[in-house]
Amino acid sequence: MSNLENTQAQMRKGVLEFCILSIISKGEIYPSDIISKMKEAKLIVVEGTLYPLLTRLKNAGLLGYRWIESNAGPPRKYYALTELGQSYLQELNTTWNELVAAVNQTANINTQSHE
Amino acid sequence: MSNLENTQAQMRKGVLEFCILSIISKGEIYPSDIISKMKEAKLIVVEGTLYPLLTRLKNAGLLGYRWIESNAGPPRKYYALTELGQSYLQELNTTWNELVAAVNQTANINTQSHE
DNA sequence: TTTAGTACTATGTGTAACAAGGTACTGTTT
DNA sequence: AAACAGTACCTTGTTACACATAGTACTAAA
Numbered sequence: 305m306s307n308l309e310n311t312q313a314q315m316r317k318g319v320l321e322f323c324i325l326s327i328i329s330k331g332e333i334y335p336s337d338i339i340s341k342m343k344e345a346k347l348i349v350v351e352g353t354l355y356p357l358l359t360r361l362k363n364a365g366l367l368g369y370r371w372i373e374s375n376a377g378p379p380r381k382y383y384a385l386t387e388l389g390q391s392y393l394q395e396l397n398t399t400w401n402e403l404v405a406a407v408n409q410t411a412n413i414n415t416q417s418h419e
Numbered sequence: 420m421s422n423l424e425n426t427q428a429q430m431r432k433g434v435l436e437f438c439i440l441s442i443i444s445k446g447e448i449y450p451s452d453i454i455s456k457m458k459e460a461k462l463i464v465v466e467g468t469l470y471p472l473l474t475r476l477k478n479a480g481l482l483g484y485r486w487i488e489s490n491a492g493p494p495r496k497y498y499a500l501t502e503l504g505q506s507y508l509q510e511l512n513t514t515w516n517e518l519v520a521a522v523n524q525t526a527n528i529n530t531q532s533h534e
Numbered sequence: 535t536t537t538a539g540t541a542c543t544a545t546g547t548g549t550a551a552c553a554a555g556g557t558a559c560t561g562t563t564t
Numbered sequence: 565a566a567a568c569a570g571t572a573c574c575t576t577g578t579t580a581c582a583c584a585t586a587g588t589a590c591t592a593a594a
Contacts, residue, residue, distance in 0.1 A: 307479050308507065311436050312514050314581080317551060318433030319518065321426050323525040330527075336572065345524045346517065353551050355574060360550090364422050377571035378559035392423065397526065399427050402461065403434065404519060409460040410438040411512065412445075429550075432582060451541070468582050470543065475581095492540035493590040 316347060322396045323347060324357065325385065328367065329393055334380035358383060366392050431462060437511045438462060439472060440500065443482065444508055449495035473498060481507050 327333065327341050335354055342349045361367045366389035369381045385393065442448065442456050450469055457464045473496075476482045481504035484496045500508065 307481075308510055308514075310580080311511060313551080314436070315433040315514060315518050317580095318430040319522050320551080321429070323522055326526040334572085341525070345521045347521050347525070350552065351573080352553065352575085356550080359574090366422075374560085374571080376560075378573075380572070395423055396426060399423075399430060400522065400526075403430050406460045406462050407434050407438055407515065410456070410462070411441040411515070425549080428582080435582080449541085465583065466542080467544090467584065471581085474543090489540080489591085491591080493542075495541070 319400070320347070320349060320353070321357065321361070322393075322400055324349075324354070325361070325366070325389065325393045325396065328383050329385050329390065332370075332382040332384045334372075334382050336380075338383075361389070365389075434515070435462070435464060435468070436472065436476070437508075437515055439464075439469070440476070440481070440504065440508045440511065443498050444500050444505065447497040447499045449487075449497050451495075453498075476504070480504075 323342065323345070324338060327338055333341075335351070335358065339349055339351070339354060358367065362369065362383075365386060367383050368386050369383045371379045372382050373379045438457065438460070439453060442453055448456075450466070450473065454464055454466070454469060473482065477484065477498075480501060482498050483501050484498045486494045487497050488494045
């Protein structure tokens with residue numbers, strides 16, 4: 305793996321949890337669809353990453369799930385945020401905004417400037 | 420360590436390399452001053468993190484350094500970007516901007532909107 | 535020559551993403 | 565009904581990297 309690819313992967317890693325919670329916050333969703341949504345946003349995540357992450361978040365009380373039957377295959381686990389998860393997500397939102405500000409300060413860049 | 424603190428730390432991890440290269444790109448600087456600059460930007464980094472990181476970047480050909488004597492203590496290693504490091508930093512810049520866009524897409528947020 | 539301050543270095547630990555492989559359920563084809 | 569294909573969920577081992585901690589080395593002042 306090249307330096308660049310590795311560093312890009314490192315950057316992605318840090319925000320996975322935040323992105324996945326954000327996606328779930330928009331409504332009940334099951335893992336395979338989360339992967340699709342992430343892919344749409346150009347954030348590749350694989351099953352071996354997602355399942356343990358969801359379990360970790362559930363055990364932390366941030367997520368809950370219920371089984372819903374599918375008409376094409378086995379039942380699916382639909383995840384949703386708990387109340388704790390919602391407030392946690394708000395804090396991550398703040399963290400993210402602060403991080404963007406901090407990084408842009410070191411880079412002296414205004415990435416989203418409008419003229 | 421709480422969930423939140425841990426996740427915040429994970430977010431930071433991903434961008435450390437980018438931030439440190441950005442800081443060095445503004446002119447020769449030695450490690451302790453890099454730590455100060457990072458602290459100014461609210462990105463705490465400690466010696467045990469910075470030194471191995473600098474060594475890794477140097478071994479990858481992205482950084483070089485020269486010894487400069489100090490009038491208060493031992494000599495200092497002043498780091499600077501190599502040409503390779505400069506083009507690498509540009510690529511990380513692109514990566515960072517794309518990441519911000521991707522995260523904001525999952526979050527449906529425009530963090531820097533001006534009215 | 536001892537002490538304090540500053541700078542650089544090394545080692546061990548823990549977290550989390552990822553690769554790879556596996557299990558289980560459902561509907562369709564033969 | 566048996567085999568197969570498609571879908572979904574889960575587990576294990578590896579690797580990278582930040583961090584805590586401790587240690588070494590150089591300089592100047594007491």
